[in-house]
Amino acid sequence: MSGLPTPRDWEVLGVPPGASLDEIRCGYYRQRDLWGEGSLATYSLLEEGDRAARLAEIEAAWRRFCAALGAAPAPDSSAVAAALEAEESTLPDPAASPGVFLRAHRLRRGMSLEQVAAVTKIHPATLDRLEREELHTLPPAVYVRGFVIQFARTLGLDDPEGLAARFVARLEKSLP
Amino acid sequence: MPGMTERSPDERQAPTLWAVGGGKGGVGKSVFAANLGVALAQQGSSAVLVDADLGGANLHTLLGMPHPPSSLSDFLERRVGTLAELAVPTSVDGLRLVSGARALLDMANPKYAHKERILRQVAELPADHVILDVGSGSSFNVLDFFLAARVGVVVVVPEATSVENAYHFIRAGYFRRLRRAEPRARVRAVMEEILETRREREVRAPRDIIPEVERVEPEIGRALRREAEGFRPVIVVNRVERAEQERLGEDMASACRDHFGCAVTCPGFIGHDPLLARSVELRRPALDVFPESPFARALRDVVRVVTSGLATGGRS
Numbered sequence: 001m002s003g004l005p006t007p008r009d010w011e012v013l014g015v016p017p018g019a020s021l022d023e024i025r026c027g028y029y030r031q032r033d034l035w036g037e038g039s040l041a042t043y044s045l046l047e048e049g050d051r052a053a054r055l056a057e058i059e060a061a062w063r064r065f066c067a068a069l070g071a072a073p074a075p076d077s078s079a080v081a082a083a084l085e086a087e088e089s090t091l092p093d094p095a096a097s098p099g100v101f102l103r104a105h106r107l108r109r110g111m112s113l114e115q116v117a118a119v120t121k122i123h124p125a126t127l128d129r130l131e132r133e134e135l136h137t138l139p140p141a142v143y144v145r146g147f148v149i150q151f152a153r154t155l156g157l158d159d160p161e162g163l164a165a166r167f168v169a170r171l172e173k174s175l176p
Numbered sequence: 177m178p179g180m181t182e183r184s185p186d187e188r189q190a191p192t193l194w195a196v197g198g199g200k201g202g203v204g205k206s207v208f209a210a211n212l213g214v215a216l217a218q219q220g221s222s223a224v225l226v227d228a229d230l231g232g233a234n235l236h237t238l239l240g241m242p243h244p245p246s247s248l249s250d251f252l253e254r255r256v257g258t259l260a261e262l263a264v265p266t267s268v269d270g271l272r273l274v275s276g277a278r279a280l281l282d283m284a285n286p287k288y289a290h291k292e293r294i295l296r297q298v299a300e301l302p303a304d305h306v307i308l309d310v311g312s313g314s315s316f317n318v319l320d321f322f323l324a325a326r327v328g329v330v331v332v333v334p335e336a337t338s339v340e341n342a343y344h345f346i347r348a349g350y351f352r353r354l355r356r357a358e359p360r361a362r363v364r365a366v367m368e369e370i371l372e373t374r375r376e377r378e379v380r381a382p383r384d385i386i387p388e389v390e391r392v393e394p395e396i397g398r399a400l401r402r403e404a405e406g407f408r409p410v411i412v413v414n415r416v417e418r419a420e421q422e423r424l425g426e427d428m429a430s431a432c433r434d435h436f437g438c439a440v441t442c443p444g445f446i447g448h449d450p451l452l453a454r455s456v457e458l459r460r461p462a463l464d465v466f467p468e469s470p471f472a473r474a475l476r477d478v479v480r481v482v483t484s485g486l487a488t489g490g491r492s
Contacts, residue, residue, distance in 0.1 A: 011434075014430065034427055034430070034431060035431075039427075040334065040336060040339055040424060041339070041423075041424055041427030041428050041431055042427075042428075042431045043336045043339045043340055043343075044336075044339065044340040044343055044344075045343050045431055045432075045435055046381075046435070050380065050381070053380070119419065119422060153418075153419045154419045154420075154422075155419070155420075156418065156419055156420035
């Protein structure tokens with residue numbers, strides 16, 4: 001199963017050949033979501049056996065990339081699942097770091113900043129500064145509030161307004 | 177009809193044929209079809225809506241018209257000679273309607289010859305665009321109208337039942353299209369042989385079928401590939417309410433490209449818009465009565481994306 005990534009592996013992860021590790025990781029998350037059991041977008045498209053085979057193919061492709069790029073110690077699917085669970089269980093506290101919280105959710109959805117930007121019409125650089133909580137570089141609170149709500153909605157988060165309020169509270173605290 | 181038959185057919189360019197289907201009833205196909213017609217007419221094109229919905233033709237109602245006195249049944253029973261004679265003006269400039277209600281309801285299962293006559297006549301309609309509302313289901317009649325179109329729109333709503341019916345519809349359409357390849361008997365035999373032995377041949381998804389046929393019967397494989405390349409359904413997700421549903425159409429198109437190996441695309445989605453229900457109450461197309469509503473803007477965007485795709489070399 002392991003060995004070097006094959007041309008089919010790029011297809012399986014839905015990324016163009018030569019994509020960066022980050023893009024491959026995003027592709028991996030996206031494909032796992034797309035072909036996963038609870039996915040609306042592929043509901044009834046495959047028989048269960050074929051779906052399992054597809055998911056196994058996605059895992060195998062991801063493993064070969066990880067091995068080839070030395071990104072992770074050639075995780076098997078249980079290790080990948082464990083790593084993801086760990087990531088899930090250590091989601092940052094939205095009150096302490098709302099930006100990191102947004103970033104963690106975006107990565108879990110396998111969305112790039114550009115994809116979020118395409119939906120929200122907020123510039124990717126601004127989204128990036130929101131995630132990094134670079135408070136001194138952000139526009140006035142009234143804009144930030146709207147941005148955070150849009151961003152959180154795009155990620156399908158519960159209570160975008162609450163998150164925006166926490167973000168603005170942090171922003172206001174940081175100002176002289 | 178005067179004014180519609182002045183140019184002889186060979187001087188005219190055949191209209192661009194659109195079909196609106198998608199398997200499930202109640203997802204907004206007819207509303208989409210009616211407003212698609214309005215959008216094209218508002219661009220300054222001439223358009224004819226043809227109501228080919230077997231189950232419940234009601235485009236006339238959506239357009240606020242009384243039931244037209246004559247319909248497709250008059251054409252099929254040869255009381256009128258051409259579809260053009262049936263096309264009645266609507267309240268929208270440039271948009272005409274061919275009602276199908278009584279025709280196809282009377283006719284539980286229109287014969288192959290009937291479908292062929294309708295499709296031949298559709299190509300002769302003096303218009304820039306013809307839009308067929310093919311109705312719900314995936315029966316051969318519905319599929320044949322859909323497959324005849326240059327642009328086949330599959331309307332979906334973000335619900336599992338709709339996604340399921342849409343995939344059933346796309347799968348049925350794909351296989352019906354492949355079975356049109358010539359020579360038919362040979363194509364059928366080769367396809368059957370391959371599907372029966374798909375496990376041994378490692379044919380795991382429809383996309384693996386044509387490469388396998390090309391390996392064993394190159395000529396049949398090429399014929400199948402030509403058909404598959406002409407199968408380019410367009411998925412439009414209607415009534416999107418939440419941000420995470422916005423990607424559904426793209427995701428479905430990408431899953432279809434992967435699964436069937438053919439060029440399924442998604443030109444956009446249409447959000448849920450309360451003004452739409454209001455327009456249906458008013459019995460006027462939303463694009464006419466609320467031209468700047470979210471629905472109208474989204475639908476125009478979808479049309480723009482599809483037509484620019486046609487200009488840069490869509491299906492021929």
